[in-house]
Amino acid sequence: MRTSRRRRLEERVFKVLMLASTVIVTASLLVIVATVVVKSLPALRLSMLVQTPKGGYYLGKEGGILNAITGSLYLASGATLLAVLLSLPVVLYINLYARKKSVLATFTRFSLDVLWGIPSIVFGAFGFIVMMTLGLRASLLAGIITVGLLEIPIMARAMDEVIRLVPVSLTEASSSLGATKLETALKVVVRQALPGILTAVLIAFGRGIGDAASVLFTAGFTDSLPRSLFQPAATLPLAIFFQLGTPFPEVQERAYASAAVLTLIILAISLGSRALIKRFTRHSIK
């Protein structure tokens, strides 16, 4: 009455398949990062990071991607700021002000879910429409608005997850001490959930800085450092794309280097937000 051979064999076969799949998934990350980094080494020089493209850059001559690095940082920061200003009040509202089953709260959560699934190219097209309607040209501002809208659902979802966890007893304690809802929201809830909120901000920032499809129509491109909100701005994803599109291998190598820079920025943000999460959950009661 031992377990039949067939049963054991079936389990063993699937175990192998499972392990293989897990290896494929983990290896993908390592292979992708490794490939980009390795390919970027020949072109990765300090001049890449601190210079803007000089004349003939795209034909192989001098310069760097400082325009894209600063452009991306400005744009993503602006977008993230915009997203925080729009997301945090919304999330605080649906968690603290609205009644649990209120129509507005359900509808808002639902809308955020819907927005979350919309691809960035559609945000880009919409951003383009907004641009035309407001009479803006392809500019830093248009990019900020578009990416900001893109970031809202991502940020709001992450914030919602942490603010939901703040125990009701805490808000009740604050109210019973005579605090207004706004005071409770800002001084108690936000402080309690602060690491989680910061993580949400970082996650959204990471998403915003890496996205190309949304800035394609709206931010334009330029070889100079960002000078005003109403001028086009360079972004890293587009810089990578354009450099890759040239027929010159030296420029293509620079594309790899730019990709490496972008990846490293995002990895740093990811790891930073993980560290924050660790600090957050260290003090919470499981």
Next chain:
Amino acid sequence: MEPRSHLRIRNLNVSYGAQQVLRNVTLEVPDRKITVIIGPSGCGKTTLLKSLNRLLDSVDGVRIDGQIFVDDENIYGPDVEVTHIRKKMGLLSQKPQVLPMSVFDNIAYGPKIHGQRDKKRLRALVERELRAAGLWDEVKDRLHEPASRLSVGQQQRLCLARGLAVEPEIILGDEPTSALDPQSSRIVEQRLIALKADFTVIVVTHILRQARRIADYLAFLYLGELVEHGPAAEFFANPRDPRTRAYITGEIS
């Protein structure tokens, strides 16, 4: 003549990480009797029960030392196949756990896994076990409905029938009636008493009255230690250990 023991536990020590839950438990479980393991909550009763069918194996960070002999075979020995051991035991959990399938498929699950494919045999088996669990009349027209539609009391009896279907030798019950209403509890207790004619039954409970009703043999577990054990009459009439006495009189619970 000494009652035969089907299951012998020898020097069992179980710890989760740094916390030791069972200390040096040695117990001989008599054959075809109801053995009840009692004790306050959190004293290791469920751990002891789960060590018998090796359900503890899947807990992260668990350490198990000692031996458990079922029919003279150490179930923690090196060459033992876990599924074979588990087939010998039927487990009745505290909260009825119906599998996400029909009533029929729930009962047939075990036998099918172990290779029984014959449809006629399966149908006969399902009927037999449902009768043994006292459930046949109530469900015979609903065999292919989802088992989740049954009442809690019916579900627990379904779990009993399901456990019997794999033809175990030992029945394990982990507080099997604590989630049930009094009437269903009574029915389950009666079933267990009827079953001891053919099976060895081990039940964990923290309800002293239940122990009085059904136990032939008792084991008192306190803070992970097997404080006292013996035949029921003796146990309740003349407890030897002061802790046992305290528990029976309700001082500690």
Next chain:
Amino acid sequence: MLVLAAVPGLLVFLMLFGLLSRSKAILALKSFTGLLFGSAWHPLKGEFGFLPFLAGTLWVTLVAMVIAVPVSLLTAVYLSEYAPRVIREFTKPVVDLLAGIPSVVYGVWGMLMVVPFVGNVLAPLFGVYSSGYSILSGGIVLAIMVFPTIIHVALEVFSAVPRELRETSLSLGATTWETVKHVVLRKGLQGIIAAVVLGVSRAFGETMAVLMVVGNVARLPKSVFDPAYPLPALIANNYGEMMSVPRYDSALMFAALVLLLVVLVFNLGARFILIRVERKVE
């Protein structure tokens, strides 16, 4: 604050409305179905048939899902049911990091490794010629991008299955794998479907990475080794010419609208399923 809470809902409506109004010009030319199923794409001649792009999107998504679904589910099962805690703790961050890599970087890697692999290794193996810029390349890159989506949701679904249920199956003498097959997967089936649907939705809308490896040829593809032109790539590649050719901009807005509607339907469907699953657990 109440006003702000209406913003997300407002945004969705504005997007739908905006794209719809910008598509009016081309909808005036041809009907909705005429546009979708027309197979000729010659903007300069005024012909706007979207079929090649829809077909391209469907092919690439299909290939991606054929790869991604088994690999993701097997990985999720492994992590949830078999892996020792150490491996699980190590792999979960890796999956999250995969999700964070920007689309362009996937595209760069795709051009560096996948395209040559398909063109120089796989295609000859099948006796076909391919430049490497193909549906298969797009599908492979897309599959990797979809892994984290499916794995994440599947893991949540599996962790919602009560431990006691698994113990019950094991107590009856089933192996871990049999328990997975008959209990965990069955109990989690709806959630898994939702995970896959979310994966499809993600694959549909992905733009940059696919664009860089799929060839961008507006013809109905005949095999996975042929190039294709998915809908998002169409929008992204031609925004430059948009304004110079009459009705081209409207056509692209229409494409964006179609994309939005498809993704909306898939996403809502998956959310509904997941909500129902959550309710059952409660």
